[in-house]
Ligand SMILES: Nc1ncnc2c1ncn2[C@@H]1O[C@H](COP(=O)(O)OP(=O)(O)OP(=O)(O)O)[C@@H](O)[C@H]1O
């Protein structure tokens with residue numbers, strides 16, 4: 644079982660869009676796939692049309708009253724399951740802090756599922772928190788959608804520093820450019836000359852209205868716009884990420 648975290652300190656840059664589309668593509672290929680929506684905003688749960696509700700909430704999971712297996716829901720797609728978000732996840736940070744070995748709890752919760760799934764996608768909330776630390780530790784690879792702007796590159800730098808400070812192998816951090824706009828000179832320049840201190844994938848996800856439309860259809864892009872530029876980009880991205888996992 645390989646764990647792929649979609650993470651960035653920044654909000655609104657395409658983490659959930661990536662988690663949903665990549666997980667769909669993985670499942671479509673026949674690999675057993677799970678998405679864990681860790682964000683109380685519950686966007687991934689919304690896209691998969693699943694009510695954001697976890698029985699006994701995050702506290703139930705952290706105190707062992709519920710195990711992850713109990714709260715998994717099937718989606719409309721074969722091979723694709725989801726652990727929905729829950730409003731209680733807004734306190735996940737504080738609750739994790741009260742547990743022993745608080746930085747490896749998410750890893751520990753996922754361990755019993757190792758035989759059940761080939762890929763687990765963690766849709767992380769933005770920010771730098773104990774939840775982020777947990778996901779960075781649990782993940783085999785952390786994909787970081789990055790808008791090609793100077794401030795976003797600075798954030799990428801901060802994520803690498805955060806890993807170094809916590810003694811997390813920062814080689815698992817893999818960026819890709821998100822919401823790229825080929826009409827913008829700076830975007831083009833940054834995509835052409837990506838930073839050298841972190842691995843950046845060749846595939847960029849363009850700014851595309853089909854991605855925004857996921858909210859209208861409540862479906863992954865390949866389902867309602869299979870031959871769109873956005874769907875093609877996510878397919879290429881998944882191909883690249885898969886290679887890093889083998
Ligand atoms: N490449 C893109 N082109 C156009 N719109 C996009 C693209 N990626 C994401 N969006 C839109 O931008 C908004 C934010 O995207 P998304 O929810 O994936 O970001 P996020 O990083 O998960 O946000 P948050 O930090 O709030 O969880 C959504 O409305 C989504 O439809």
Ligand SMILES: [Mg+2]
Pocket residue numbers: 658659660682686766767768
């Ligand atoms: Mg999100």
